[in-house]
Amino acid sequence: MDLSLIERHYNLQVSSLQLMDKHFETEIYTAETTGGKYLVKVMPLFYQNVESEGVIAGHLAQHGLRVARFLPNKEGSWVTRCAENQFTVQEFVEGKTLALNSAPEWFLEKAADYLGKTTVALKDYGPLPMPFDKNFFAPGNALRKKQQYLEEQKSAQPNLVPIYEEQIHHLERIAQFHIDTDRLTYTNSHGDFHIGQAIVKDRDITVVDWACACRLPICLDIATCYAFASPRCCEGAVDAEGLCRFIRIYTKHAPFTPYDIQALPYVMYFWYCICNYSPAELSSIAASDHLAENYQPIAVLIQRLLRWLFVHVDELSKELMETFQES
Numbered sequence: 319m320d321l322s323l324i325e326r327h328y329n330l331q332v333s334s335l336q337l338m339d340k341h342f343e344t345e346i347y348t349a350e351t352t353g354g355k356y357l358v359k360v361m362p363l364f365y366q367n368v369e370s371e372g373v374i375a376g377h378l379a380q381h382g383l384r385v386a387r388f389l390p391n392k393e394g395s396w397v398t399r400c401a402e403n404q405f406t407v408q409e410f411v412e413g414k415t416l417a418l419n420s421a422p423e424w425f426l427e428k429a430a431d432y433l434g435k436t437t438v439a440l441k442d443y444g445p446l447p448m449p450f451d452k453n454f455f456a457p458g459n460a461l462r463k464k465q466q467y468l469e470e471q472k473s474a475q476p477n478l479v480p481i482y483e484e485q486i487h488h489l490e491r492i493a494q495f496h497i498d499t500d501r502l503t504y505t506n507s508h509g510d511f512h513i514g515q516a517i518v519k520d521r522d523i524t525v526v527d528w529a530c531a532c533r534l535p536i537c538l539d540i541a542t543c544y545a546f547a548s549p550r551c552c553e554g555a556v557d558a559e560g561l562c563r564f565i566r567i568y569t570k571h572a573p574f575t576p577y578d579i580q581a582l583p584y585v586m587y588f589w590y591c592i593c594n595y596s597p598a599e600l601s602s603i604a605a606s607d608h609l610a611e612n613y614q615p616i617a618v619l620i621q622r623l624l625r626w627l628f629v630h631v632d633e634l635s636k637e638l639m640e641t642f643q644e645s
Contacts, residue, residue: 319347319360319405327391327398328407329353341613348410355410356389360403367447367529368404372396374443374528375408381439383432384524386411411526413519418615421513421547428523429543430564433511434571436525437536440506448533452499455588460493463592474597481597488624491631492588501577502535502585511539512546514612537578540568541586545623546616554622555630556583558637562645579642583634587627590620 321332330351335358339346347358361368372388373396379385389407391398397406416425440446453459464486471482508515509530516523541556544564550557561582565574594600595617627634 319345319358323400324349324358328389357408357410358405360405363404368397371528372406374531377443378439383435383439384522386524386526411517411524413517415517416513418513418546418619419549419552424521426547426564427567429516429547430567432523432525433539433543434568436507437505437572443506446506446531446533450534455497455499457493459592460489464489478597478601481600485597488591488628491628492591495584495588497581497584502581503573503575503578504533505536506533507536507539509534511543535585537582537585538589540565541582554626556634558634558641562638562641566645579638580635582638583627583631587631590624594620
């Protein structure tokens, strides 16, 4: 990243620029400037809807939610496009991120409350992408993914074959599901709401990275946030009691129907199967040669969740319904 690009497009003088993270063709830098400390996020030009992240962050801030505000460039845009890439500049938020499955109870309560407030704040926000519609959750989508893996498996290296077989096993399982998307509660939300997106300071959380904001079944953001944060889920088992406590806090702000509760384990399982890391990435978790280090624990947890859900998805659905009715 050429710091002169920042100075040219923003009213800032940059004293230092340091690479902080790099993943999925995205580079994130910390920039020390005359106007304070900022994060500079550099992305390929083919990334879409980049402008909307700054708009959403501003909208949420106006509704009292803690977010990293974006800095407009001299042209008034939230994104600056150059010949080779595009980049945004946003506030640097002081604090730390918690490790996967290390959240104390107060964090889970704050995260559920934040997610509920996000639903309210984005309720009447303009149209957002809707990637998880009825076509996504259709059995045919799972079968197409299965066929893709069967074809890839024919020419796969021997060490990848067992991984392909396991993923195909899961895809056959979810292809039997009937998820009635007409009965799910769809709402505008973060789209990737998990512990790694929350910066913690003095028991306050600031949620970042709204690039995946979309309209989705809210049970998906709820399930992901809880499973990635709760220490009870570190081995892949999802406890109904803790998840129900999380949902109850969310419902202080927004509705969550009995069908949402019933369908949550199936929606969760389906999503993890379809959007899982590739067999090549999963094979390299230990070797660290394909998957960025900070994503390896996520990949391990997803595999544990998939294995547990394969056996217990029906049981979890029933237990969630019973636990929620008792409360």
